[in-house]
Amino acid sequence: MSLIKVVNVSKTYQGGEGAVNALRNINLEVSEGQFLALLGPSGSGKSTLLSVLGALNPPTEGEVSIDEISIYGLDDERRADFRHEYVGFVFQQYQLIPYLTALENVMLPLAITKYSEKEQKNMAQNVLEKVGLGKKSNRLPNQLSGGEQNRVAIARAIVNEPAILFADEPTGSLDSKTAKEILELFQSLNKDGQTIIMVTHNLENLAYVSRSITIRDGSIDTKPGLRIGGVS
């Protein structure tokens, strides 16, 4: 059974030069435990699709269901609760809160739960150790390298064990060695059963994923013969 079901989703933005069709009639199903890469050139609509799938960005048309819940049928606050329970995000620029330590950043999603302070600390510390940053938990983001910040962002995204992990260009600004480490970390999480949807424009990353689709001009590219096109 599909964990994510996308039916006829379109997204149109009203820009200065008229309407822009960021997504056109997208139909997609993602099963539990998949590691899906969304490929495509800049401006193709892959990040928009990620935000629509992540319950952040309502589509203009169509329906998105996760675990059989029509997420855009929920009101704003319930959708926030849904994101808290089902979704973890790793943002392009990591988006760590600069005045909180690595441990506190990881504890953020737990701050609105009923876990005690001690339980929150233990959970966050365990996840930081899982991503290899157990000894740097008290550092502020500006005291960490890009790769380390990325790991903190991943730890924050998985600390409350979400059903789906969304990552937007997680290796975009990393050197190849660090990028490889991050992708291996994703692969390891996926092997443990984590569903991951990752936006990337780097074809080398496909070696780590279980499935990829290409987005071009807001649509899923199904043309045969393309190196990275279609559904794998």
Added chain:
Amino acid sequence: MRLSHISYENVRRRKTRSLLLILSIMIGVASSVFLFTTTRSMEKDVADKLDQFGSNILILPETGETLSFGGVTVGTSQGKELDMAMIPVMKTIQNKETLATISPKLLADADIQGKSALIVGVDFTQELRLKKWWKINGLEKGEVPAANEILLGSDVARILNLSPQQQVQIKGQDFRVRGIIQPTGSIENDQAIFMDLTTLQRAENKPTAISLIEAAAFCYTCPIEEVTRQLREKLPDAKVTALQLTLQSRDDTVQRFSLFAIVISVILLITSGFVVAMSMVSSVKERTRDIGVLRAIGFRKQHIIQMLFLEVSFVSLIGGLIGFALGMGLAMKFGPLIAQMTVQVPWQPMLALYSVGAALVVSLLASIYPAWSATKLDPVEALRYF
């Protein structure tokens, strides 16, 4: 970790912005406390001076009618009189410290140069303290007439054609005119002859008798009605009356000061509130991405509002407390000097509660719009996600 921890860390680790916000609240509270406490003390100073400036309590006997002084009848053989022994009794009331001046008077009539005149026996020291507005020709400030000297009301001096240093015979004794009181607009003062109380008591052969007592009470801290009630209890045979006209005028003046103090303090607090609002708006803008992240990971709008309000509360508490201490300290040190008043500004610990409370309320009100606009942020826009 709780939301309060995130807010606290934001205040603690973003030092410059937090300090600026604390500073703006502190300046607002300090200025308000300084102005409020100083003007309140000025109010007290003015009230005390007004209380000294003329009597506000009159103590009368039950008596018949012949000559009058201030609506009081001159004692006759049929009328009752007060006794000098009442004066020490008056000084035993609970609020005795409020009785600043007690001026006993004996009223008598006399025939001078074939004309009937009102003689008022007074304790000149007390009387001149009570009638600070008197301008007396022939008597320098600080001088007090002797036992064989008299002061004349302007009308009496004109009718009897007397001027300072002239001699006049009253009830068989010679008196020197020490001074002429310039017209006061009060018939009682302008048509009376003021003589030493003891001298008149001897001349009248009533060594301890008095016709009335005028008193001035400082009543900033106690209502004058309370003082008069206490006096009535101690002097059951006398009629103790508060002079409502004097009180009304005093209260009007004092209330204007009070209003002035409140208006200035409120204006300063509102100005401070605007600074907080502007600062919070800029803080929300500065943290657009952070708020976007929090919304994206599942924080509700109410969590964002709660965090911003907690942040403002921390800052307000710190700014309010420091502002109170600073304003109070400045008022105690420099208030009397600046306002040229004689009273000291007292330490008012309860004002700390009101200052911090006001800082909190104003800051929270000022944060409503920034908090509301923070909840309106689209997480995708906030993250510049696509």
